[in-house]
Amino acid sequence: MTPDELRSAQKLTMANPERLRLLARLLTHPAGRCTAEDLVLRAAPEDPRPDGPGAGDLPRGVAAARAVAEVEEHLQALVAVGLVAVVGPVPADAALYRVSSRGIARFGSAALAAPRYPGEPTLDERDHDALLGRLVDTLAIAFAANAGAGTVDRLVRECYSALHRQVGSSEQVPALTAWLATDRLAAMAEVxxxxxxxxxxxxxxxxxxxxxxxxxxxxxxxxxxxxxxxxxxxxxxxxxxxxxxxxxxxxxxxxxxxxxxxxxxxxxxxxxxxxxxxxxxxxxxxxxxxxxxxxxxxxxxxxxxxxxxxxxxxxxxxxxxxxxxxDEPADDVAAVEAMAADGTFGVEQQRGWLPRLARRPWTVVTTALGARAQRKAR
Structure with missing residues (x-):
């Protein structure tokens, strides 16, 4: 496929407004990548139809499964034209997706301008203030547990100014701001x-x-x-x-x-x-x-x-x-501490946790057991 053919295929693929909404949701996802199921669960809270269009009277489980399948189909179409990429080895149950830099540059601003839910107006892609306002609203909801709306607004404006200086006046800046502000907020929210x-x-x-x-x-x-x-x-x-x-x-x-x-x-x-x-x-x-x-x-x-x-x-x-x-998973360390606390190191427990610890550095075990001794000393 030539570059011109690829651009034509991308435009045709993104003519579907649902794919613009998905691109915006993926672009502002706190983890930077997610599954199709996660995108369905992260449908805009204002959306009166979180299970997707046409759910009707189907049982919730059936409607949700159908919505996930539809989102997966849309994402695969975006992958085929290079606007979304699959992260990691593709698992048997669910692939992880992230917006590619090409997807952000070419359609990110259009995705931000698209209605997040039925009834919301489409914004003018050239109106950067309006796009940033919608972005602040979206991120304030996504990071409500960690940052207030004022903090989100200040960070979004800071990212926009920095990117404007870096790339100059460009229609890409609002979309790049969405990507950068989301990632920086995620970094600030790390526990x-x-x-x-x-x-x-x-x-x-x-x-x-x-x-x-x-x-x-x-x-x-x-x-x-x-x-x-x-x-x-x-x-x-x-x-x-x-x-x-x-x-x-x-x-x-x-x-x-x-x-x-x-x-x-x-x-x-x-x-x-x-x-x-x-x-x-x-x-x-x-x-x-x-x-x-x-x-x-x-x-x-x-x-x-x-x-x-x-x-x-x-x-x-x-x-x-x-x-x-x-890197020892926290559940293994917690299991060791719990067993050290009550003295239950029986055969059944060993089958579950000891083989895993045998493949880990012994410092992990001594750290977990030593924590109990330190608490006693205090």
């Missing part, structure tokens, strides 16, 4: 900062090395690791050669628009990987900092970019394997 499953990749321009690492991590780890990228001096456009190489590997939809490094995303990350910009990255206690000495792919021939992608892929595989091996 536990510094989780080893929150990884941040940082380079200078946020167009090459960090984007490659993020795309590979998203494909390998799926929902197991939250990935963010940033640049100390971000530019307005992703690197075209990097996109070309990633496209050959089916990873181009998993990159994101270049963004500025801010304290909030560093604070919420447990692993910060720098690539030629370590001195410019804020340092917070309790985080793990890695520096990967990598060549910048910008301006290099495609063969060298392929080599850089291979190098980063090998490093990411090792990092993901290390995180999976070391």
């Amino acid at each position: 536990t900062h510094g989780s080893p499953r929150d990884v941040l990749f940082v380079c200078v321009h946020n167009t090459g090395r960090s984007q490659i690492a993020a795309a590979v991590t998203r494909r390998l780890a799926g929902d197991r690791i939250r990935v963010r990228t940033a640049g100390t001096r971000p530019v307005a456009e992703p690197d075209t050669m990097t996109e070309t190489v990633l496209a050959r590997r089916g990873l181009d939809g998993l990159i994101e628009f270049p963004r500025e490094l801010t304290d909030d995303i560093v604070r919420t990350s447990g692993v910060i990987v720098t690539m030629g910009c370590g001195d410019a990255c804020p340092v917070f206690p309790g985080r793990r900092y890695l520096d990967w000495p990598l060549d910048d792919p910008a301006g290099r021939p495609i063969e060298e970019v392929e080599r850089i992608v291979d190098d980063i892929t090998a490093r990411v595989r090792a990092l993901v394997a290390e995180i999976d091996a070391v």
